[in-house]
Amino acid sequence: MRQFSYLRPTGISDAVAALAAEPTAQLLAGGTNLVDLMKYDVAQPSAVIDINGLPLKEIEVLEDGAYRIGALTTNSQVAYDPRIARDVPLLSSAILAGASPQLRNAATSGGNLLQRTRCYYFYDPSTPCNKREPGSGCSAIGGINRIHAILGASEACIATHPSDMCVALAALDATVEVTGPTGARTIPFPDFHRLPGDHPERDNTLQRGEIVTGIRVEGGRFAAHHSYLKLRDRLSYAFALVSVAAALDLDGDTILDARVALGGVAHKPWRNPLAEAELAGQPATRDTFEAFARRLLSGAKGQGHNDFKIPMAEKAIVRALMQAASGRPQVQSEKRLR
Amino acid sequence: MDLGQPRAPSPTVPVTLTINGTNHSLDIPPFVTLLDLLRGNLALTGTKKGCDHGQCGACTVLVDGVRINSCLKFAVSLDGTEITTIEGLGTPDHLHPLQKAFVEHDAYQCGYCTPGQICSAAGLLSEGHAKSREEIRELMSGNLCRCGAYTNIADAIEDVMGAEGRETVREAAE
Protein backbone atom coordinates (compact mmCIF):
# COMPACT_ATOMS: atom_id res chain seq x y z
CA MET A 1 0.00 0.00 0.00
CA ARG A 2 1.11 3.54 -0.76
CA GLN A 3 2.12 5.88 2.05
CA PHE A 4 -0.30 8.56 3.16
CA SER A 5 -0.63 11.13 5.87
CA TYR A 6 -3.17 10.41 8.58
CA LEU A 7 -5.38 13.05 10.17
CA ARG A 8 -7.92 12.76 12.91
CA PRO A 9 -10.07 15.94 13.01
CA THR A 10 -12.57 16.25 15.85
CA GLY A 11 -14.90 18.85 14.34
CA ILE A 12 -16.89 18.89 11.10
CA SER A 13 -15.37 22.20 9.99
CA ASP A 14 -11.83 20.87 10.52
CA ALA A 15 -12.67 17.79 8.47
CA VAL A 16 -14.21 19.88 5.69
CA ALA A 17 -11.21 22.23 5.63
CA ALA A 18 -8.76 19.33 5.49
CA LEU A 19 -10.72 17.66 2.67
CA ALA A 20 -11.07 20.89 0.69
CA ALA A 21 -7.37 21.73 1.10
CA GLU A 22 -6.09 18.48 -0.40
CA PRO A 23 -7.98 17.23 -3.48
CA THR A 24 -6.32 13.83 -3.26
CA ALA A 25 -7.33 13.29 0.38
CA GLN A 26 -10.11 10.84 1.28
CA LEU A 27 -12.33 10.42 4.30
CA LEU A 28 -12.13 7.24 6.36
CA ALA A 29 -15.28 6.05 8.13
CA GLY A 30 -15.74 2.29 8.70
CA GLY A 31 -12.96 1.58 6.23
CA THR A 32 -14.65 -1.49 4.75
CA ASN A 33 -14.54 -0.08 1.23
CA LEU A 34 -11.68 2.43 1.35
CA VAL A 35 -9.12 0.12 2.99
CA ASP A 36 -10.04 -2.62 0.52
CA LEU A 37 -9.60 -0.29 -2.47
CA MET A 38 -6.27 0.99 -1.09
CA LYS A 39 -5.00 -2.59 -0.85
CA TYR A 40 -5.78 -3.06 -4.54
CA ASP A 41 -4.12 0.30 -5.32
CA VAL A 42 -7.42 1.50 -6.80
CA ALA A 43 -7.74 4.23 -4.18
CA GLN A 44 -4.52 6.20 -3.75
CA PRO A 45 -5.26 8.94 -1.21
CA SER A 46 -2.38 11.21 -0.30
CA ALA A 47 -4.08 11.81 3.03
CA VAL A 48 -6.61 9.77 4.96
CA ILE A 49 -8.92 11.89 7.08
CA ASP A 50 -10.30 9.68 9.84
CA ILE A 51 -13.73 11.12 10.66
CA ASN A 52 -14.62 8.61 13.38
CA GLY A 53 -14.19 11.33 16.01
CA LEU A 54 -16.95 13.53 14.56
CA PRO A 55 -20.25 13.81 16.45
CA LEU A 56 -22.39 12.11 13.77
CA LYS A 57 -23.25 8.85 15.50
CA GLU A 58 -26.86 9.47 16.56
CA ILE A 59 -30.28 8.63 15.19
CA GLU A 60 -32.58 11.53 16.05
CA VAL A 61 -36.33 12.01 15.74
CA LEU A 62 -37.04 15.40 14.16
CA GLU A 63 -39.96 17.70 14.96
CA ASP A 64 -41.97 16.45 11.98
CA GLY A 65 -41.49 12.84 13.10
CA ALA A 66 -38.89 12.03 10.46
CA TYR A 67 -35.57 10.42 11.39
CA ARG A 68 -32.17 11.97 11.00
CA ILE A 69 -29.56 9.24 10.76
CA GLY A 70 -26.03 10.49 11.46
CA ALA A 71 -23.42 9.71 8.81
CA LEU A 72 -21.29 7.74 11.29
CA THR A 73 -24.05 5.47 12.58
CA THR A 74 -23.11 1.90 11.75
CA ASN A 75 -25.24 -0.19 9.43
CA SER A 76 -26.01 -2.56 12.36
CA GLN A 77 -26.96 0.32 14.65
CA VAL A 78 -29.51 1.61 12.12
CA ALA A 79 -30.92 -1.78 11.10
CA TYR A 80 -31.51 -2.89 14.70
CA ASP A 81 -32.65 0.47 16.10
CA PRO A 82 -36.11 -0.39 17.46
CA ARG A 83 -37.61 2.85 16.12
CA ILE A 84 -36.24 2.30 12.63
CA ALA A 85 -37.22 -1.39 12.67
CA ARG A 86 -40.77 -0.36 13.59
CA ASP A 87 -41.28 2.77 11.48
CA VAL A 88 -38.90 2.23 8.56
CA PRO A 89 -38.74 -1.58 8.31
CA LEU A 90 -37.89 -1.44 4.60
CA LEU A 91 -34.61 0.30 5.51
CA SER A 92 -33.79 -2.21 8.26
CA SER A 93 -34.49 -5.10 5.96
CA ALA A 94 -32.39 -3.74 3.09
CA ILE A 95 -29.42 -3.13 5.38
CA LEU A 96 -29.67 -6.65 6.81
CA ALA A 97 -29.68 -8.05 3.28
CA GLY A 98 -26.22 -6.56 2.68
CA ALA A 99 -22.68 -7.69 3.48
CA SER A 100 -22.12 -9.67 6.73
CA PRO A 101 -22.71 -8.95 10.43
CA GLN A 102 -19.02 -8.07 10.91
CA LEU A 103 -19.02 -5.70 7.95
CA ARG A 104 -22.31 -4.09 9.01
CA ASN A 105 -20.83 -3.51 12.49
CA ALA A 106 -18.01 -1.47 10.92
CA ALA A 107 -19.72 0.06 7.87
CA THR A 108 -21.34 3.46 8.32
CA SER A 109 -24.37 5.11 6.73
CA GLY A 110 -22.22 7.75 5.02
CA GLY A 111 -19.71 5.20 3.76
CA ASN A 112 -22.50 3.01 2.43
CA LEU A 113 -23.75 5.88 0.25
CA LEU A 114 -20.23 6.51 -1.05
CA GLN A 115 -19.15 2.89 -1.60
CA ARG A 116 -17.83 2.27 -5.08
CA THR A 117 -18.86 -0.24 -7.73
CA ARG A 118 -17.84 -3.89 -7.53
CA CYS A 119 -17.10 -4.06 -11.29
CA TYR A 120 -14.19 -6.53 -11.51
CA TYR A 121 -12.25 -4.33 -13.94
CA PHE A 122 -12.58 -1.30 -11.68
CA TYR A 123 -10.85 -3.42 -9.03
CA ASP A 124 -8.03 -4.50 -11.36
CA PRO A 125 -5.57 -1.67 -12.13
CA SER A 126 -4.01 -3.72 -14.94
CA THR A 127 -7.15 -3.30 -17.08
CA PRO A 128 -8.65 -0.23 -18.77
CA CYS A 129 -11.52 1.34 -16.81
CA ASN A 130 -13.03 4.77 -17.36
CA LYS A 131 -14.22 5.00 -13.79
CA ARG A 132 -10.78 4.34 -12.34
CA GLU A 133 -8.81 6.06 -15.08
CA PRO A 134 -10.93 8.42 -17.20
CA GLY A 135 -10.36 7.97 -20.92
CA SER A 136 -8.75 4.53 -20.67
CA GLY A 137 -11.83 2.66 -21.95
CA CYS A 138 -14.35 0.25 -20.47
CA SER A 139 -13.26 -3.38 -20.20
CA ALA A 140 -16.72 -4.58 -19.21
CA ILE A 141 -18.34 -3.60 -22.53
CA GLY A 142 -17.63 -6.67 -24.62
CA GLY A 143 -15.90 -8.25 -21.63
CA ILE A 144 -17.31 -10.20 -18.73
CA ASN A 145 -20.39 -8.27 -17.68
CA ARG A 146 -22.62 -10.64 -15.78
CA ILE A 147 -23.05 -8.24 -12.84
CA HIS A 148 -23.41 -5.07 -14.89
CA ALA A 149 -26.16 -2.57 -15.65
CA ILE A 150 -29.24 -3.10 -17.78
CA LEU A 151 -30.58 0.44 -17.31
CA GLY A 152 -29.09 3.92 -17.62
CA ALA A 153 -25.64 2.76 -18.75
CA SER A 154 -23.47 4.80 -21.11
CA GLU A 155 -20.86 4.01 -23.73
CA ALA A 156 -18.27 4.97 -21.16
CA CYS A 157 -19.39 2.75 -18.27
CA ILE A 158 -21.92 0.01 -17.48
CA ALA A 159 -21.18 -0.37 -13.77
CA THR A 160 -23.83 -0.74 -11.07
CA HIS A 161 -24.04 0.81 -7.62
CA PRO A 162 -23.67 -2.06 -5.16
CA SER A 163 -25.56 -0.79 -2.10
CA ASP A 164 -28.68 -2.40 -0.67
CA MET A 165 -29.32 0.36 1.87
CA CYS A 166 -29.44 3.00 -0.87
CA VAL A 167 -32.16 1.12 -2.75
CA ALA A 168 -34.46 1.40 0.27
CA LEU A 169 -33.49 5.04 0.83
CA ALA A 170 -34.29 5.80 -2.81
CA ALA A 171 -37.73 4.19 -2.51
CA LEU A 172 -38.39 6.12 0.70
CA ASP A 173 -37.48 9.53 -0.82
CA ALA A 174 -34.74 10.16 1.71
CA THR A 175 -32.59 13.28 1.59
CA VAL A 176 -28.86 13.50 2.15
CA GLU A 177 -27.47 16.26 4.37
CA VAL A 178 -24.01 17.51 3.50
CA THR A 179 -21.64 20.20 4.75
CA GLY A 180 -18.94 21.77 2.61
CA PRO A 181 -16.63 24.78 2.49
CA THR A 182 -19.58 27.06 1.63
CA GLY A 183 -21.98 25.66 4.21
CA ALA A 184 -24.65 23.00 4.50
CA ARG A 185 -27.20 21.81 1.93
CA THR A 186 -29.58 18.89 1.46
CA ILE A 187 -29.69 16.70 -1.62
CA PRO A 188 -32.82 14.75 -2.60
CA PHE A 189 -31.89 11.08 -2.93
CA PRO A 190 -32.48 10.80 -6.71
CA ASP A 191 -29.98 13.65 -7.22
CA PHE A 192 -27.28 12.23 -4.95
CA HIS A 193 -26.01 9.39 -7.15
CA ARG A 194 -25.61 9.99 -10.86
CA LEU A 195 -25.72 8.02 -14.10
CA PRO A 196 -22.31 7.44 -15.69
CA GLY A 197 -22.76 9.52 -18.86
CA ASP A 198 -19.41 10.82 -20.02
CA HIS A 199 -18.06 11.06 -16.49
CA PRO A 200 -18.20 7.64 -14.87
CA GLU A 201 -15.38 8.66 -12.53
CA ARG A 202 -18.01 10.66 -10.65
CA ASP A 203 -20.41 8.41 -8.73
CA ASN A 204 -22.34 11.23 -7.08
CA THR A 205 -22.97 14.97 -7.01
CA LEU A 206 -20.93 15.87 -3.92
CA GLN A 207 -18.76 18.94 -4.49
CA ARG A 208 -15.12 19.18 -3.49
CA GLY A 209 -14.73 19.33 0.27
CA GLU A 210 -18.29 18.21 1.03
CA ILE A 211 -18.94 15.68 3.77
CA VAL A 212 -22.14 13.74 4.27
CA THR A 213 -23.37 14.53 7.78
CA GLY A 214 -26.68 12.68 7.83
CA ILE A 215 -29.63 11.12 6.06
CA ARG A 216 -33.21 12.20 6.62
CA VAL A 217 -35.95 9.65 6.12
CA GLU A 218 -39.65 9.61 6.94
CA GLY A 219 -41.17 6.74 8.86
CA GLY A 220 -44.56 5.21 9.33
CA ARG A 221 -46.24 5.55 5.99
CA PHE A 222 -45.10 2.34 4.27
CA ALA A 223 -44.44 0.27 7.39
CA ALA A 224 -47.39 -2.08 6.83
CA HIS A 225 -46.76 -2.83 3.16
CA HIS A 226 -43.17 -3.14 2.09
CA SER A 227 -40.60 -5.73 1.04
CA TYR A 228 -36.91 -5.82 0.18
CA LEU A 229 -36.25 -8.72 -2.14
CA LYS A 230 -32.61 -9.42 -3.04
CA LEU A 231 -31.55 -12.02 -5.60
CA ARG A 232 -27.90 -13.07 -5.74
CA ASP A 233 -25.52 -15.92 -6.47
CA ARG A 234 -25.38 -17.08 -2.82
CA LEU A 235 -28.16 -16.87 -0.26
CA SER A 236 -26.17 -14.48 1.94
CA TYR A 237 -22.95 -12.41 1.92
CA ALA A 238 -23.13 -11.61 -1.79
CA PHE A 239 -23.96 -8.49 -3.74
CA ALA A 240 -27.32 -8.20 -5.49
CA LEU A 241 -27.75 -9.30 -9.08
CA VAL A 242 -31.17 -7.70 -8.84
CA SER A 243 -32.92 -6.27 -5.81
CA VAL A 244 -36.27 -4.57 -5.33
CA ALA A 245 -37.41 -2.21 -2.60
CA ALA A 246 -41.20 -2.03 -2.74
CA ALA A 247 -43.44 0.17 -0.59
CA LEU A 248 -47.20 0.50 -0.87
CA ASP A 249 -49.85 2.58 0.81
CA LEU A 250 -53.16 0.70 0.40
CA ASP A 251 -56.81 1.39 1.04
CA GLY A 252 -58.19 -2.13 1.15
CA ASP A 253 -57.02 -3.57 -2.16
CA THR A 254 -56.67 -0.21 -3.85
CA ILE A 255 -53.25 1.39 -4.24
CA LEU A 256 -53.07 4.92 -2.84
CA ASP A 257 -49.35 5.37 -3.33
CA ALA A 258 -46.47 3.17 -4.50
CA ARG A 259 -42.68 3.41 -4.46
CA VAL A 260 -40.39 0.93 -6.16
CA ALA A 261 -36.61 1.15 -6.49
CA LEU A 262 -34.32 -1.39 -8.11
CA GLY A 263 -30.77 -2.30 -7.09
CA GLY A 264 -28.06 -4.12 -9.01
CA VAL A 265 -29.35 -2.89 -12.37
CA ALA A 266 -27.95 0.63 -12.80
CA HIS A 267 -25.31 3.15 -11.74
CA LYS A 268 -27.79 4.33 -9.09
CA PRO A 269 -30.99 2.97 -7.54
CA TRP A 270 -33.52 2.90 -10.37
CA ARG A 271 -37.00 4.42 -10.12
CA ASN A 272 -39.73 5.65 -12.43
CA PRO A 273 -41.91 8.14 -10.52
CA LEU A 274 -44.32 8.56 -13.47
CA ALA A 275 -45.04 4.84 -13.62
CA GLU A 276 -45.42 4.81 -9.83
CA ALA A 277 -47.94 7.67 -10.00
CA GLU A 278 -50.02 5.70 -12.48
CA LEU A 279 -50.42 2.92 -9.92
CA ALA A 280 -52.54 5.18 -7.72
CA GLY A 281 -56.16 4.10 -7.81
CA GLN A 282 -55.40 0.71 -9.34
CA PRO A 283 -56.11 -2.65 -7.65
CA ALA A 284 -53.11 -4.29 -5.96
CA THR A 285 -53.13 -7.36 -8.19
CA ARG A 286 -50.58 -9.40 -10.10
CA ASP A 287 -51.86 -7.98 -13.40
CA THR A 288 -51.30 -4.43 -12.21
CA PHE A 289 -47.81 -5.29 -10.97
CA GLU A 290 -46.85 -7.14 -14.16
CA ALA A 291 -47.77 -4.16 -16.28
CA PHE A 292 -45.86 -1.88 -13.91
CA ALA A 293 -42.77 -4.13 -14.01
CA ARG A 294 -42.66 -3.94 -17.81
CA ARG A 295 -42.99 -0.18 -17.61
CA LEU A 296 -40.23 0.16 -15.01
CA LEU A 297 -37.93 -1.94 -17.17
CA SER A 298 -38.70 -0.19 -20.43
CA GLY A 299 -35.48 0.60 -22.22
CA ALA A 300 -33.61 -2.17 -20.39
CA LYS A 301 -30.72 -3.49 -22.44
CA GLY A 302 -28.49 -6.47 -21.72
CA GLN A 303 -24.74 -6.55 -22.38
CA GLY A 304 -24.58 -10.27 -23.17
CA HIS A 305 -23.72 -12.03 -19.93
CA ASN A 306 -26.27 -10.06 -17.95
CA ASP A 307 -29.26 -10.47 -20.31
CA PHE A 308 -30.81 -12.75 -17.69
CA LYS A 309 -31.25 -9.77 -15.38
CA ILE A 310 -34.13 -8.39 -17.47
CA PRO A 311 -36.59 -11.27 -16.96
CA MET A 312 -35.21 -11.78 -13.45
CA ALA A 313 -35.93 -8.15 -12.54
CA GLU A 314 -39.40 -8.34 -14.07
CA LYS A 315 -40.32 -11.32 -11.90
CA ALA A 316 -38.63 -9.85 -8.81
CA ILE A 317 -40.61 -6.60 -9.10
CA VAL A 318 -43.89 -8.50 -9.25
CA ARG A 319 -42.89 -10.80 -6.40
CA ALA A 320 -41.76 -7.96 -4.13
CA LEU A 321 -44.95 -5.99 -4.80
CA MET A 322 -47.08 -9.07 -4.07
CA GLN A 323 -45.16 -9.54 -0.80
CA ALA A 324 -45.68 -5.88 0.07
CA ALA A 325 -49.38 -5.97 -0.79
CA SER A 326 -49.99 -9.06 1.34
CA GLY A 327 -48.08 -7.58 4.29
CA ARG A 328 -45.62 -10.50 4.23
CA PRO A 329 -42.24 -8.95 3.47
CA GLN A 330 -39.24 -11.11 2.62
CA VAL A 331 -37.35 -11.86 5.85
CA GLN A 332 -33.60 -11.81 5.24
CA SER A 333 -32.80 -14.83 7.43
CA GLU A 334 -35.44 -16.87 5.65
CA LYS A 335 -33.91 -18.40 2.56
CA ARG A 336 -37.12 -19.37 0.77
CA LEU A 337 -38.91 -16.75 -1.28
CA ARG A 338 -42.18 -15.71 0.24
CA MET B 1 -4.55 21.55 13.12
CA ASP B 2 -2.34 22.57 10.20
CA LEU B 3 -4.45 23.01 7.09
CA GLY B 4 -1.74 24.21 4.73
CA GLN B 5 -0.21 22.36 1.80
CA PRO B 6 -0.25 18.59 1.11
CA ARG B 7 1.32 16.92 4.06
CA ALA B 8 4.20 14.51 4.14
CA PRO B 9 3.20 10.90 4.81
CA SER B 10 2.84 10.22 8.52
CA PRO B 11 5.68 7.85 9.42
CA THR B 12 4.11 6.57 12.60
CA VAL B 13 1.15 7.52 14.75
CA PRO B 14 0.97 6.90 18.49
CA VAL B 15 -1.96 4.72 19.62
CA THR B 16 -3.03 3.04 22.81
CA LEU B 17 -4.83 -0.28 22.51
CA THR B 18 -5.91 -2.75 25.16
CA ILE B 19 -5.44 -6.18 23.69
CA ASN B 20 -6.77 -9.16 25.63
CA GLY B 21 -6.61 -7.09 28.80
CA THR B 22 -3.05 -5.81 28.32
CA ASN B 23 -2.34 -2.15 27.61
CA HIS B 24 -0.14 -1.41 24.60
CA SER B 25 1.23 2.02 23.73
CA LEU B 26 2.44 1.70 20.16
CA ASP B 27 3.82 3.82 17.34
CA ILE B 28 2.42 2.40 14.13
CA PRO B 29 2.58 3.43 10.49
CA PRO B 30 -0.98 4.34 9.47
CA PHE B 31 -1.23 1.70 6.71
CA VAL B 32 -0.92 -1.21 9.16
CA THR B 33 -4.18 -3.08 9.55
CA LEU B 34 -5.27 -4.42 12.91
CA LEU B 35 -4.83 -7.93 11.50
CA ASP B 36 -1.20 -7.32 10.52
CA LEU B 37 -0.50 -5.59 13.82
CA LEU B 38 -1.82 -8.57 15.77
CA ARG B 39 -0.09 -11.25 13.74
CA GLY B 40 3.14 -9.39 12.99
CA ASN B 41 4.18 -6.88 15.63
CA LEU B 42 2.36 -8.53 18.53
CA ALA B 43 2.86 -12.20 17.49
CA LEU B 44 -0.76 -13.02 18.28
CA THR B 45 -1.14 -15.48 15.42
CA GLY B 46 -4.43 -17.00 16.54
CA THR B 47 -6.27 -14.51 14.33
CA LYS B 48 -6.02 -15.73 10.74
CA LYS B 49 -5.62 -14.03 7.38
CA GLY B 50 -7.83 -15.69 4.79
CA CYS B 51 -8.65 -13.25 2.02
CA ASP B 52 -7.41 -9.90 3.45
CA HIS B 53 -10.44 -8.24 1.76
CA GLY B 54 -13.42 -8.67 4.07
CA GLN B 55 -14.72 -11.68 2.18
CA CYS B 56 -14.11 -14.63 4.53
CA GLY B 57 -14.30 -13.69 8.23
CA ALA B 58 -11.11 -15.57 9.25
CA CYS B 59 -9.75 -12.33 10.75
CA THR B 60 -12.79 -11.64 12.95
CA VAL B 61 -11.96 -10.11 16.35
CA LEU B 62 -13.97 -8.16 18.92
CA VAL B 63 -13.42 -4.40 19.22
CA ASP B 64 -15.10 -3.06 22.37
CA GLY B 65 -17.06 -6.32 22.32
CA VAL B 66 -18.25 -5.90 18.71
CA ARG B 67 -17.16 -8.35 16.00
CA ILE B 68 -15.44 -6.83 12.97
CA ASN B 69 -13.07 -7.91 10.18
CA SER B 70 -9.60 -6.90 11.39
CA CYS B 71 -8.21 -6.95 7.83
CA LEU B 72 -10.23 -3.86 6.88
CA LYS B 73 -9.32 -1.66 9.86
CA PHE B 74 -6.28 0.55 10.08
CA ALA B 75 -5.01 -0.02 13.62
CA VAL B 76 -4.47 3.73 14.09
CA SER B 77 -8.21 4.29 13.69
CA LEU B 78 -8.89 2.19 16.81
CA ASP B 79 -7.05 4.35 19.35
CA GLY B 80 -8.38 3.81 22.86
CA THR B 81 -10.35 0.65 22.11
CA GLU B 82 -10.30 -2.79 23.75
CA ILE B 83 -9.58 -5.69 21.44
CA THR B 84 -10.28 -9.33 22.15
CA THR B 85 -8.80 -12.06 19.99
CA ILE B 86 -9.14 -15.83 20.25
CA GLU B 87 -6.15 -15.79 22.65
CA GLY B 88 -8.17 -13.59 25.00
CA LEU B 89 -11.40 -15.60 24.96
CA GLY B 90 -10.12 -18.70 26.74
CA THR B 91 -6.96 -20.59 27.71
CA PRO B 92 -6.10 -24.27 27.17
CA ASP B 93 -7.02 -24.93 30.82
CA HIS B 94 -10.10 -22.74 30.85
CA LEU B 95 -11.76 -22.95 27.49
CA HIS B 96 -14.47 -20.46 26.58
CA PRO B 97 -17.87 -22.22 26.38
CA LEU B 98 -17.79 -21.72 22.62
CA GLN B 99 -14.33 -23.31 22.36
CA LYS B 100 -15.55 -26.27 24.40
CA ALA B 101 -18.65 -26.61 22.25
CA PHE B 102 -16.60 -26.43 19.02
CA VAL B 103 -14.42 -29.30 20.34
CA GLU B 104 -17.43 -31.34 21.42
CA HIS B 105 -19.25 -30.86 18.12
CA ASP B 106 -16.21 -31.30 15.85
CA ALA B 107 -17.02 -27.89 14.43
CA TYR B 108 -13.95 -27.76 12.15
CA GLN B 109 -11.67 -29.87 10.02
CA CYS B 110 -8.47 -27.95 9.22
CA GLY B 111 -9.25 -25.35 11.89
CA TYR B 112 -8.11 -22.35 9.87
CA CYS B 113 -11.44 -20.55 10.02
CA THR B 114 -12.08 -21.54 13.65
CA PRO B 115 -10.67 -18.54 15.58
CA GLY B 116 -12.73 -16.24 13.37
CA GLN B 117 -15.80 -18.45 13.73
CA ILE B 118 -15.50 -18.46 17.52
CA CYS B 119 -14.91 -14.70 17.84
CA SER B 120 -17.82 -14.16 15.47
CA ALA B 121 -20.04 -16.49 17.48
CA ALA B 122 -19.07 -14.62 20.67
CA GLY B 123 -20.15 -11.39 18.96
CA LEU B 124 -23.37 -13.01 17.76
CA LEU B 125 -24.24 -14.17 21.29
CA SER B 126 -23.74 -10.74 22.81
CA GLU B 127 -25.67 -9.03 19.99
CA GLY B 128 -28.62 -11.25 20.84
CA HIS B 129 -30.41 -11.03 17.48
CA ALA B 130 -30.26 -14.73 16.60
CA LYS B 131 -33.20 -16.60 18.08
CA SER B 132 -33.47 -19.59 15.75
CA ARG B 133 -31.14 -21.90 13.87
CA GLU B 134 -32.07 -20.12 10.66
CA GLU B 135 -31.02 -16.83 12.23
CA ILE B 136 -27.78 -18.31 13.58
CA ARG B 137 -26.93 -19.45 10.07
CA GLU B 138 -27.71 -16.08 8.52
CA LEU B 139 -25.86 -14.14 11.22
CA MET B 140 -22.82 -16.43 10.93
CA SER B 141 -22.73 -16.02 7.15
CA GLY B 142 -19.78 -13.62 7.43
CA ASN B 143 -17.55 -16.60 8.26
CA LEU B 144 -16.75 -18.96 5.44
CA CYS B 145 -15.44 -22.47 6.08
CA ARG B 146 -13.71 -24.12 3.12
CA CYS B 147 -13.92 -27.47 4.93
CA GLY B 148 -17.68 -27.10 5.09
CA ALA B 149 -18.10 -27.68 8.84
CA TYR B 150 -21.14 -25.39 8.84
CA THR B 151 -23.62 -27.89 10.29
CA ASN B 152 -21.42 -28.64 13.28
CA ILE B 153 -20.57 -24.97 13.76
CA ALA B 154 -24.28 -24.14 13.95
CA ASP B 155 -24.76 -27.08 16.37
CA ALA B 156 -21.99 -25.80 18.65
CA ILE B 157 -23.40 -22.28 18.74
CA GLU B 158 -26.93 -23.52 19.27
CA ASP B 159 -25.64 -25.60 22.16
CA VAL B 160 -24.01 -22.60 23.88
CA MET B 161 -27.03 -20.43 23.17
CA GLY B 162 -29.28 -23.06 24.70
CA ALA B 163 -27.02 -23.34 27.75
CA GLU B 164 -27.00 -19.56 28.15
CA GLY B 165 -30.78 -19.57 27.84
CA ARG B 166 -31.02 -22.22 30.56
CA GLU B 167 -28.59 -20.17 32.66
CA THR B 168 -30.82 -17.08 32.40
CA VAL B 169 -33.91 -19.12 33.27
CA ARG B 170 -32.14 -20.60 36.28
CA GLU B 171 -30.94 -17.18 37.46
CA ALA B 172 -34.44 -15.78 37.09
CA ALA B 173 -35.86 -18.69 39.10
CA GLU B 174 -33.38 -18.28 41.95
Ligand SMILES: Cc1cc2nc3c(=O)[nH]c(=O)nc-3n(C[C@H](O)[C@H](O)[C@H](O)COP(=O)(O)OP(=O)(O)OC[C@H]3O[C@@H](n4cnc5c(N)ncnc54)[C@H](O)[C@@H]3O)c2cc1C
Ligand atom coordinates in the same frame (compact mmCIF):
# COMPACT_ATOMS: atom_id res chain seq x y z
C1 LIG C 1 -17.02 -8.64 1.15
C2 LIG C 1 -17.97 -7.48 1.16
C3 LIG C 1 -19.31 -7.68 0.89
C4 LIG C 1 -20.20 -6.62 0.89
N1 LIG C 1 -21.51 -6.85 0.58
C5 LIG C 1 -22.38 -5.81 0.53
C6 LIG C 1 -23.73 -6.00 0.18
O1 LIG C 1 -24.16 -7.12 -0.09
N2 LIG C 1 -24.54 -4.92 0.12
C7 LIG C 1 -24.09 -3.68 0.41
O2 LIG C 1 -24.88 -2.74 0.36
N3 LIG C 1 -22.81 -3.46 0.73
C8 LIG C 1 -21.96 -4.49 0.80
N4 LIG C 1 -20.65 -4.26 1.12
C9 LIG C 1 -20.17 -2.88 1.16
C10 LIG C 1 -20.29 -2.20 2.48
O3 LIG C 1 -21.64 -1.99 2.78
C11 LIG C 1 -19.55 -0.88 2.33
O4 LIG C 1 -18.18 -1.17 2.20
C12 LIG C 1 -19.76 0.03 3.52
O5 LIG C 1 -21.11 0.40 3.62
C13 LIG C 1 -18.90 1.27 3.41
O6 LIG C 1 -19.00 2.01 4.61
P1 LIG C 1 -17.69 2.40 5.44
O7 LIG C 1 -18.13 3.26 6.56
O8 LIG C 1 -16.90 1.21 5.78
O9 LIG C 1 -16.96 3.28 4.34
P2 LIG C 1 -15.41 3.62 4.12
O10 LIG C 1 -14.71 2.47 3.52
O11 LIG C 1 -14.83 4.23 5.34
O12 LIG C 1 -15.59 4.76 3.02
C14 LIG C 1 -16.12 4.48 1.75
C15 LIG C 1 -16.10 5.77 0.93
O13 LIG C 1 -17.01 6.71 1.46
C16 LIG C 1 -16.36 7.93 1.77
N5 LIG C 1 -17.02 8.44 2.97
C17 LIG C 1 -17.20 7.78 4.14
N6 LIG C 1 -17.94 8.51 4.99
C18 LIG C 1 -18.23 9.67 4.35
C19 LIG C 1 -18.95 10.84 4.70
N7 LIG C 1 -19.56 10.97 5.89
N8 LIG C 1 -19.04 11.84 3.79
C20 LIG C 1 -18.45 11.73 2.57
N9 LIG C 1 -17.73 10.65 2.20
C21 LIG C 1 -17.64 9.63 3.07
C22 LIG C 1 -14.92 7.56 1.95
O14 LIG C 1 -14.07 8.63 1.68
C23 LIG C 1 -14.75 6.46 0.95
O15 LIG C 1 -14.52 6.99 -0.32
C24 LIG C 1 -19.74 -5.31 1.17
C25 LIG C 1 -18.40 -5.11 1.48
C26 LIG C 1 -17.51 -6.16 1.47
C27 LIG C 1 -16.08 -5.91 1.79
Ligand code: SF4
Ligand atom coordinates in the same frame (compact mmCIF):
# COMPACT_ATOMS: atom_id res chain seq x y z
S1 SF4 D 1 -18.17 -0.78 -16.32
FE1 SF4 D 1 -17.43 1.18 -15.50
S2 SF4 D 1 -16.27 0.49 -13.73
FE2 SF4 D 1 -16.46 -1.32 -15.04
S3 SF4 D 1 -14.70 -1.32 -16.46
FE3 SF4 D 1 -16.32 -0.19 -17.46
S4 SF4 D 1 -15.84 1.93 -16.91
FE4 SF4 D 1 -14.79 0.66 -15.40
Ligand code: FES
Ligand atom coordinates in the same frame (compact mmCIF):
# COMPACT_ATOMS: atom_id res chain seq x y z
S1 FES E 1 -9.03 -12.04 6.14
FE1 FES E 1 -10.40 -10.52 6.81
S2 FES E 1 -12.27 -11.20 5.97
FE2 FES E 1 -10.86 -12.60 5.09
Ligand code: FES
Ligand atom coordinates in the same frame (compact mmCIF):
# COMPACT_ATOMS: atom_id res chain seq x y z
S1 FES F 1 -12.35 -25.87 9.38
FE1 FES F 1 -11.17 -25.69 7.58
S2 FES F 1 -11.88 -23.79 6.83
FE2 FES F 1 -13.27 -24.15 8.41
